Every structure is written in structure tokens, then in C-alpha cells.
Amino acid sequence: MGVDMCSGIRLLREATGVDISMRVGVHTGNVLCGVIGLQKWQYDVWSHDVTLANHMESGGLPGRVHITEETRQHLDGAYEVEEGDGGSRDPLLEGRKTYLVIDPKAKSISRRRHTLGNHLASGETRQRASIRMSQYMQSWRTIHPFADLSNPNATHPLRPIVTPNNTFVTERQPGQSNTLLVDNGMRGSLDTMDNAGRRLKKLNCLTLLFNDLSLERKFRVSEVKGLHHSISCTAFVFVTIFAVQILVSKNDFEMAVSYGVTFPVFVLLLSIAFTGYLEKWRSKMPLVVQWISGLSRGVSSRAVLRLFVVVLCLLITLLMAFLNLIFIPGNNCTSITDRKELEDLQLYSVPYYLYCCLLAMLGVIVFVRTCLSVKALLLTLAVVVYLALFLHVYAPRSHCLIDMLYNNGTKPGILKDPQIMSGVWLVIFYIVCLILARQDELSCRVDFLLDHCFKTEREEMETMENVNKLLLQNVLPLHVASYFIGKNIRNQDLYSQSYDCVCVMFASVPQFKEFYSESSANRDGLECMRFLNEIISDFDELLSKPKFCSVEKIKTIGSTYMAAAGLRHAPLSDEEKKVEMSYSHVRTMVEFAIALMNKLEFINTHAFNSFKLRIGINHGPVIAGVIGAHKPQYDIWGNSVNVASRMDSTGVLDKIQVTEETAQMVESVGYNVTLRGVVNVKGKGELTTYFINKDHSLPQY
CATH class of the missing domain: 3.30.70.1230 (Nucleotide cyclase, GGDEF domain)
Known part of the structure; x- marks a missing residue:
């Protein structure tokens, strides 16, 4: 390193025409290293050997590396040396053997300097020096002095060298290949995604619950965005079920009573979900009713209240899908032989109620950020009730419907049997809904995990930035530190x-x-x-x-x-x-x-x-x-x-x-x-x- 430093100063002297040189003193021994004080930290070393190295520099010669006997022994013949006679230049070196390192490149450099001197006319020396100095400065790569605070693994800049024909090129550091350089911001994003991928392994593959209980608790109590959209979709399913049943059923009184009770409840829940839009007019509302604008946020941010609203909406929808089927007569249809009387029992409405049940099951999966276990419980409860109704309780109606449609004694195929197909469709929809609910749960948890990772990374970055600023302000004065922070300063400026x-x-x-x-x-x-x-x-x-x-x-x-x-x-x-x-x-x-x-x-x-x-x-x-x-x-x-x-x-x-x-x-x-x-x-x-x-x-x- 000392030889390269002297060579670098020599190159600078040739480029600028300024007569400058460097003395280098080297000694090998024990040191104490560290940082002292509370302000203006600087890494330093202390010991008697450090003092001796300092005197080796002061007792050296310009442009030469001055070493002690201990250092020469550690070189193990890697460099040729000659007697240094440091005691003649520094009294503290008297009685100690010192040596001067012989630069192996000195002969070639001397020949080049002699050739260069013959080619330079005395009248153009000053002009050529300024031109070469400008070229030398332009060959420097821009270095941000404090870039290593945020990226300690950054590659070191390329070192300028002067070729024998006086052109300036940059030297690639050893071991540095032509690889793709990734931007720091992109690298941070990739690191975050990689961290999220590793954390996904901590997710239970069966229940999709976080193994970290604190993270699971945060997910459960976190605010759900867009809850009013889910309630709106459920309300649309509810209205569709109502429309289907009103068209195929003649029990107007029972239907009016059932929907007369459930419709206001749904309207109330839907109104609460959309009260968040009143937030912008909160300042213009009377103080007595300003609390209304916070109902939507209260439901979205409170897990228990949100779960109650979701379960209430789904139970109403699942119940109303088959409730009015109870009031349709026809349980004793097997004892009726008159075709006209069978047609009056409205047996054709049974398949439509099945479609309403399937539609109600689809309504379960429209709620995002609802626990998979709750959805699975509601779907399981619904499919068990529906299977019991269509395969057992109302099975005679299916038989009567077949007899009414096929009165010539023929039997339909399996795909046209209402009872069998009811079970098939219910099971298929049950499985599909579970898969969709699980996929939605996984997607929500991954989004939450990524958001959590990004927030954690942002907090860590802010903390690191503040620590770096404090560290920088402890190394430099405050007004000087502010000059460097956030700026890309060129070496010359x-x-x-x-x-x-x-x-x-x-x-x-x-x-x-x-x-x-x-x-x-x-x-x-x-x-x-x-x-x-x-x-x-x-x-x-x-x-x-x-x-x-x-x-x-x-x-x-x-x-x-x-x-x-x-x-x-x-x-x-x-x-x-x-x-x-x-x-x-x-x-x-x-x-x-x-x-x-x-x-x-x-x-x-x-x-x-x-x-x-x-x-x-x-x-x-x-x-x-x-x-x-x-x-x-x-x-x-x-x-x-x-x-x-x-x-x-x-x-x-x-x-x-x-x-x-x-x-x-x-x-x-x-x-x-x-x-x-x-x-x-x-x-x-x-x-x-x-x-x-x-x-x-x-x-x-």
C-alpha cells in the first residue's frame, strides 16, 4: 500500500507538474484501536509501536517507504530493501535498523519519465500540465463520501491510472466482474419480498393461521377496508333471492312477514356500512349526530363487532334461501293421485329454492378478511341443513314432481333426478366455496404479511436513516452534515x-x-x-x-x-x-x-x-x-x-x-x-x- 501511495503521488506530480512527494513510515507491532470521546468520533490506534511508526515517517525520505527490522522480517523477501539510516534523520531512531523499500516499478517509471521529459517542450509544459490535470480530474469517478452509511457493501470506485501514452483510464478492482448492478431501492424491495417469502413458511398450511401469535393477533384486530362493498354484495344476493322467490311462490302473506322483518335489518346494516361517506361532512353536522359518521369505521376496526355484523348478514341470507319453502304445502303429496291437485301444490318451485340456497352459499365468500373457520362453519352448517331438507324432509316432493312430469311410468336418469342432483350440486358448491374462501383467506394474509413487512422495513429504514444522521452529525459539524445528507457531491466539489x-x-x-x-x-x-x-x-x-x-x-x-x-x-x-x-x-x-x-x-x-x-x-x-x-x-x-x-x-x-x-x-x-x-x-x-x-x-x- 505504501508503494502504491508513493506511485499515486508520483502520477499526480507528472499529471499536474506540481513538485509534491510523500514519505511513508511502516512498523509492525501491537496497537490499541477504538474510538474515544462523545463527539467527533474518529477511529484511531494507540501504542508505543504507533509512536515508532510515526517517527519512521518523519525519519524517512520523500517518495520512499521507510520500514523497521520487524516489518522487513514479516515481508519475507517480498520486496528488495536497502539501508535506511533513519537514526541520522530522527534521534529517536538511533540504534535501530531501518530500511528503504525498493519499488520494483521504479526503473520503468524512470525510463518513462525520461522519455516524457524529452517529448515535452519547455514552452508547452505549463499548458500541457493544465490540460492533463483536467483530464486527470475528469477520470475520477463520482464518489458520495457518506454512501457507505446506507450501503456498507457497496463496491469501491474505480481507481484512475495513467497509461504510458499519457491517457487516463480506470482500473477495475481485483475480483470485480461484469455483473448486473441492482439499484439500492430495487434491492430493498427484493429483500422485502424475500423476507415475506420466508415468513410465509411460518403460516400453518392447514388452518392458514400465523404461527406467531402476536402477528395473528394483529391480523385479527386490524381494520378491514371495503367492508361496505362486501355487505352490498350480500344485499344484492339477498334481493336476488327475494326476486326469485316472489316470482315462483304464491304464499304472499308468509313471504311478506319474513321479508318484512329481514329487509329493515339489512337496510340498517347497509346504512351503517355506508356512514363512512358522511365523514367529509362531519364538521357541518350537528354535534348530536356527529357520532353517526364514525359507525362504519367502528365496525371495520373492531373485530368482535365486525364479526357480529358479518355473521348476522350471512345467517339472514342463508335462512331466507329456504325459509319460505316451509310454508309451501305438499308434504302429503304421495297420497294424492289427482294430477290437477298435484299441480296446485307448486312442486315446480322446489328446484328454484335449491338455486336460492346455492346462491346464498356463494354469498358467504364475498366477505374478505373474515376468518376461514367462520366461513367454513357457516358453509358446513348451511350444507348440512340444506342436504337434510332436500334429501330427507322434502324428498317426497321430489318424488311427486317426478311422477307429475313422468306420468307414463318411466323413470328419469340420474342427471334429471331432483333429489340426487340437489345433493350433487350442494356438495359441489360446498367444496368450491371452501376452496374460494381458503384462497381469499390466503390472499388476505399474504397481503397483510407483505404490508407488515413493508412497514417493518420502512421503520427500520427510518431508524437507520436517523441513526446515520446522528452518526454523521457526531462526525461532522451540524451545518456540514446537512450539506452532505441527500446530495451527490462530486470529488472536485x-x-x-x-x-x-x-x-x-x-x-x-x-x-x-x-x-x-x-x-x-x-x-x-x-x-x-x-x-x-x-x-x-x-x-x-x-x-x-x-x-x-x-x-x-x-x-x-x-x-x-x-x-x-x-x-x-x-x-x-x-x-x-x-x-x-x-x-x-x-x-x-x-x-x-x-x-x-x-x-x-x-x-x-x-x-x-x-x-x-x-x-x-x-x-x-x-x-x-x-x-x-x-x-x-x-x-x-x-x-x-x-x-x-x-x-x-x-x-x-x-x-x-x-x-x-x-x-x-x-x-x-x-x-x-x-x-x-x-x-x-x-x-x-x-x-x-x-x-x-x-x-x-x-x-x-
């Missing part, structure tokens, strides 16, 4: 923002390096890291206070805590407001630094330690942004950040060191400062620095 005045603070615990040890007593340093996590977590808790709302934690570097004030506000155009906000940011950061020192003192009293903070503060312009695509990290850059870091590294324990410009602003907000003197700062020369008197309280606002 990642978040960056410049600020004119930001107060930057570095607070370190130098004594922690001496405190940290790797022994069996503290579980190879794990207990030390637990204590550091408690310190950083307590520091993070201070950020939740309203007065520190403008302070943003940037990151932790080992035992150093980095924060900045003034990043949450949009850049201002008004100069007066800029000055006011600058003073406010400095005052807030000083108060936060003092709060950190007080918090550490409180921790010391409970942990019996004597840790002290060393703090450096500076203010000025910075650039904030997010770098990286697979491990994006929010950070700030600028000379002000570097100086703040130097104020910490050159500071004194239990002191807050600031530059002269920052000291003037600190004094203007009510704090006293003490001149330290001139300090030699690496990369900046000699700077005059001051210490803030933290004992001074009650700053002027």
Missing part, C-alpha cells in the same frame, strides 16, 4: 469554507505520555486509554453548555484536544459584525479553555492524579473543509492553526499561551495577561507570547 476570524485552541496533556505504559497490570495499556477516554468525554460534555455553543471540537490527536470557535456561523460581510464576532469567539474560547482546566482538576481529585493541561490559543483566518471519500474528516487549515499548535507545543503546564495579537483581544474582553517573552517557534521564528491569567473571573461583556 467537496465541502470547503473560508473564515476571516476563527479562534483555534490546542489543549494537550503532556504528562499522559509518561503515564501511558503497556504492562499486564493495565492490560497492555487498555486501562490508560480508558482513563484518557474519561478525560476526553468530560471535555466533550462541556460543549453541550449553551455558552459554548459556538465552540466546535475538531479532533483529538493522541492526548491533545483541538477545538475552534466561529465555524458555525456563516461568513459575514459587515466589517463591524466581523469584529464583534471575533471578540466573542476569543472570549468564548478562553472561557472554554479555563473550563477544560477546571474539569481536569476535578478529574484529578477523584482519580488521585496530577495531570495538567498545556493550552495554546490563536485567532485568524482559516479554511475549513472535509477531505477524503471513504473516511471523510472535517478539519481546518491555515497559518492561524499552525501558530495555535505551536503555542501549545512551546507552552507551559497549567498555562494558556497566546500570541501578541490574540493577547490584545483577550485583554479587551476583560482578562489579564502576563508577558512571557520571546519564544522561538518552529517555522515562524521568534514570537512574543503571553500567558492568560485564568484566576481572573467575571470578564466584561
Whole structure:
């Protein structure tokens, strides 16, 4: 990986014409890895071996991979190496053997660079560099920095490479084939269907009941949509039965009484079912009668009430299919020999009542979301009663009807025998109705299961989305996280923002390096890291206070805590407001630094330690942004950040060191400062620095 990183920087240098390089240091050993703190989580590693790897980088050479003896032994001759002499560049590497890895591609790259240099004229170097840089940028594949939060198994983007003829192509990752890519939304739907298919196996194949009792209970008590349509179909069957019987029967009085009682009941049930349409006029109805509009929903959503209405409708329909047959005379027809008298008995109406019974049985299956056991019970009860009536009670009427139709002594075939065909038709309709009822039950349960699966998946997706947002907001500032959420950001247009005045603070615990040890007593340093996590977590808790709302934690570097004030506000155009906000940011950061020192003192009293903070503060312009695509990290850059870091590294324990410009602003907000003197700062020369008197309280606002 280190060799490829150096090669990648080399390719970028050739493409852009910018003289940049990379040092890589590698060491093999033991580490403690994890996340510390409550905010701005970042995965990190700690150990003495990590510190050694850091010095291997600082003691390396540009464009080379610098490794230790331990790493060379693990390479087992996979790469050629040469003496690294790291002790001459880093004092902490003295007495340790180090090596530089020889890139096996270095010779071919050197020849290509020599050939490329001969072909490039000096006058066209600048123009060619800009063109090649544009081509290089266009060859990058668009990467959504936080796409892995919702799809951790997503394939990694293709890596751009430069061919010997200076054309840019993309390299396919090893093991990646030309397979069909399924859209994430479609994949989620397929997963849901697959989950539903697996859950269908939990359905009892005989009773169609869910093995999960809680799911069965939800299905039973769930609201039934379209109940009024089922009642309307049953009412239509009821009216059809009435029409058939009124046409073939002459017992007007008995029929008038029976239907006079059942018709109002059916009209009442039908009216209740359609009261849901009154919901839109509920606000215009008097308060006394507004409850009527809720009757339909009440019946649909209450299982017991719904079952009562369904059973009542079906019982009325099944009963009225044969009730008026009782009032038709003809039980003693076998003793009548006169043909005229037989014709007056209306024996021809018996087959029509059979048709009414068959129609009533079909009316049972029009109700959806009604328990299969209830339908089976009603159908079984109906077919038993109907078979008893047509095969036993009214069997003489069938014989008389045959004698009346075939008076010459001949007997009809089986298919024309009313008694036999009555039993055949009733059994056939019974079986068909059971099959249809079972199919309807299965369909309803599958629909309910799919709907339940989709709701569960939606809830899980919403939960995961909220968790991802919280996680993202814990990694990035809130205003930066909102920039990325729901957007497809190109690599070239990642978040960056410049600020004119930001107060930057570095607070370190130098004594922690001496405190940290790797022994069996503290579980190879794990207990030390637990204590550091408690310190950083307590520091993070201070950020939740309203007065520190403008302070943003940037990151932790080992035992150093980095924060900045003034990043949450949009850049201002008004100069007066800029000055006011600058003073406010400095005052807030000083108060936060003092709060950190007080918090550490409180921790010391409970942990019996004597840790002290060393703090450096500076203010000025910075650039904030997010770098990286697979491990994006929010950070700030600028000379002000570097100086703040130097104020910490050159500071004194239990002191807050600031530059002269920052000291003037600190004094203007009510704090006293003490001149330290001139300090030699690496990369900046000699700077005059001051210490803030933290004992001074009650700053002027």
C-alpha cells in the first residue's frame, strides 16, 4: 500500500507538474484501536509501536517507504530493501535498523519519465500540465463520501491510472466482474419480498393461521377496508333471492312477514356500512349526530363487532334461501293421485329454492378478511341443513314432481333426478366455496404479511436513516452534515469554507505520555486509554453548555484536544459584525479553555492524579473543509492553526499561551495577561507570547 501511495503521488506530480512527494513510515507491532470521546468520533490506534511508526515517517525520505527490522522480517523477501539510516534523520531512531523499500516499478517509471521529459517542450509544459490535470480530474469517478452509511457493501470506485501514452483510464478492482448492478431501492424491495417469502413458511398450511401469535393477533384486530362493498354484495344476493322467490311462490302473506322483518335489518346494516361517506361532512353536522359518521369505521376496526355484523348478514341470507319453502304445502303429496291437485301444490318451485340456497352459499365468500373457520362453519352448517331438507324432509316432493312430469311410468336418469342432483350440486358448491374462501383467506394474509413487512422495513429504514444522521452529525459539524445528507457531491466539489476570524485552541496533556505504559497490570495499556477516554468525554460534555455553543471540537490527536470557535456561523460581510464576532469567539474560547482546566482538576481529585493541561490559543483566518471519500474528516487549515499548535507545543503546564495579537483581544474582553517573552517557534521564528491569567473571573461583556 505504501508503494502504491508513493506511485499515486508520483502520477499526480507528472499529471499536474506540481513538485509534491510523500514519505511513508511502516512498523509492525501491537496497537490499541477504538474510538474515544462523545463527539467527533474518529477511529484511531494507540501504542508505543504507533509512536515508532510515526517517527519512521518523519525519519524517512520523500517518495520512499521507510520500514523497521520487524516489518522487513514479516515481508519475507517480498520486496528488495536497502539501508535506511533513519537514526541520522530522527534521534529517536538511533540504534535501530531501518530500511528503504525498493519499488520494483521504479526503473520503468524512470525510463518513462525520461522519455516524457524529452517529448515535452519547455514552452508547452505549463499548458500541457493544465490540460492533463483536467483530464486527470475528469477520470475520477463520482464518489458520495457518506454512501457507505446506507450501503456498507457497496463496491469501491474505480481507481484512475495513467497509461504510458499519457491517457487516463480506470482500473477495475481485483475480483470485480461484469455483473448486473441492482439499484439500492430495487434491492430493498427484493429483500422485502424475500423476507415475506420466508415468513410465509411460518403460516400453518392447514388452518392458514400465523404461527406467531402476536402477528395473528394483529391480523385479527386490524381494520378491514371495503367492508361496505362486501355487505352490498350480500344485499344484492339477498334481493336476488327475494326476486326469485316472489316470482315462483304464491304464499304472499308468509313471504311478506319474513321479508318484512329481514329487509329493515339489512337496510340498517347497509346504512351503517355506508356512514363512512358522511365523514367529509362531519364538521357541518350537528354535534348530536356527529357520532353517526364514525359507525362504519367502528365496525371495520373492531373485530368482535365486525364479526357480529358479518355473521348476522350471512345467517339472514342463508335462512331466507329456504325459509319460505316451509310454508309451501305438499308434504302429503304421495297420497294424492289427482294430477290437477298435484299441480296446485307448486312442486315446480322446489328446484328454484335449491338455486336460492346455492346462491346464498356463494354469498358467504364475498366477505374478505373474515376468518376461514367462520366461513367454513357457516358453509358446513348451511350444507348440512340444506342436504337434510332436500334429501330427507322434502324428498317426497321430489318424488311427486317426478311422477307429475313422468306420468307414463318411466323413470328419469340420474342427471334429471331432483333429489340426487340437489345433493350433487350442494356438495359441489360446498367444496368450491371452501376452496374460494381458503384462497381469499390466503390472499388476505399474504397481503397483510407483505404490508407488515413493508412497514417493518420502512421503520427500520427510518431508524437507520436517523441513526446515520446522528452518526454523521457526531462526525461532522451540524451545518456540514446537512450539506452532505441527500446530495451527490462530486470529488472536485467537496465541502470547503473560508473564515476571516476563527479562534483555534490546542489543549494537550503532556504528562499522559509518561503515564501511558503497556504492562499486564493495565492490560497492555487498555486501562490508560480508558482513563484518557474519561478525560476526553468530560471535555466533550462541556460543549453541550449553551455558552459554548459556538465552540466546535475538531479532533483529538493522541492526548491533545483541538477545538475552534466561529465555524458555525456563516461568513459575514459587515466589517463591524466581523469584529464583534471575533471578540466573542476569543472570549468564548478562553472561557472554554479555563473550563477544560477546571474539569481536569476535578478529574484529578477523584482519580488521585496530577495531570495538567498545556493550552495554546490563536485567532485568524482559516479554511475549513472535509477531505477524503471513504473516511471523510472535517478539519481546518491555515497559518492561524499552525501558530495555535505551536503555542501549545512551546507552552507551559497549567498555562494558556497566546500570541501578541490574540493577547490584545483577550485583554479587551476583560482578562489579564502576563508577558512571557520571546519564544522561538518552529517555522515562524521568534514570537512574543503571553500567558492568560485564568484566576481572573467575571470578564466584561
